[in-house]
Amino acid sequence: MPEPYPSVWTRPQRPRREQPPLSREQIVSAAFDLLDAEGLDALSMRRLGTRLNAGATSVYTHVANKDELIELVVDRVYGEVEPPAADDPAGWYAAVARYAHSLRATVLRHPWIASVLSETGVAYLGPNVIRQNEAVLAAFEQGGFSLEAADLALNVVVAYVIGRSSAEAAWLAKLARSGQDEREWAARLWPAAEQAVREHPRLRELYAARRGQDPVAGRDAEFADGLDCVLGGLAARFSGAAQPRRS
Known part of the structure; x- marks a missing residue:
């Protein structure tokens, strides 16, 4: 009989032995805040441990790897x-x-x-x-x-x-x-965009209609x-x- 898939969603949460105790919810919340503030490249288990005043080992007690952590954070976003x-x-x-x-x-x-x-x-x-x-x-x-x-x-x-x-x-x-904001970018881009499509009548018509929108x-x-x-x-x-x- 095949081994069950090792999923973070079916694995029981481990008891909190750290002092102060660290929970999966705290880890997910800290990762969520870090991702919103600095993006995906900033997320690492070591960085997360520092943010939680805990070692990376403490984080690994609750999630097996970074991929599992991202699964948990993605589900929080879907909430x-x-x-x-x-x-x-x-x-x-x-x-x-x-x-x-x-x-x-x-x-x-x-x-x-x-x-x-x-x-x-x-x-x-x-x-x-x-x-x-x-x-x-x-x-x-x-x-x-x-x-x-x-x-x-x-x-x-x-x-x-x-x-x-x-x-x-x-x-x-x-x-x-x-x-830049989106409106500034569009204002700067339009002359180059219109020049690029000058020999393509359908695109030229579309671009002309959207200018200034x-x-x-x-x-x-x-x-x-x-x-x-x-x-x-x-x-x-x-x-x-x-x-x-x-x-």
């Missing part, structure tokens, strides 16, 4: 996402849309997460991720999706949100390192429009009747 409410009176479409917008906003608040989502092992076993997935599946079932279709729809929505918001988060992190509002609108396409397609494919688009 900020608002899951769909059960039997939302606004309907499944609006409930899933709000969830998607909340997931995007959470990723943008913690841009370092974009670098680790593809490397977080079995983070999908974390309690916050499980709770959200159950709620999203229920929302799709409310819309007439079978459980199998709801599972596919959940994966499609999450793939869209994470794909878009991860790219946004990486971009915003780069902007932050440059010391607020780039932040533009990102928000593009995300919302794309989400409408995703949910509208899922509705047409699985729920039997497309739902109204957002107003």
Whole structure:
């Protein structure tokens, strides 16, 4: 019989023997704060031990390695996402849309997460991720999706949100390192961008139409429009009747 997968989610927490006692929750909280303040490159077990006034050995008592620690912190981030409410009176479409917008906003608040989502092992076993997935599946079932279709729809929505918001988060992190805000960057870039597409009529038309627009509002609108396409397609494919688009 194969050995069970060594997961941080199924391993019992060890008793606290340190003086003062150190808990897994304290470790996760300190790692969360360090990642938000300084990014992924700053996170190490030694650095974390120093932040907690404990040795790296004390940290390893509670998590086997850095990968497990990141799984725990990622699940804490997912705890900020608002899951769909059960039997939302606004309907499944609006409930899933709000969830998607909340997931995007959470990723943008913690841009370092974009670098680790593809490397977080079995983070999908974390309690916050499980709770959200159950709620999203229920929302799709409310819309007439079978459980199998709801599972596919959940994966499609999450793939869209994470794909878009991860790219946004990486971009915003780069902007932050440059010391510019998004509007300053856009104003400086437009002349070069328009010069680059001068021989490409479709791109030239698009760039000309967007010149002077607020780039932040533009990102928000593009995300919302794309989400409408995703949910509208899922509705047409699985729920039997497309739902109204957002107003």
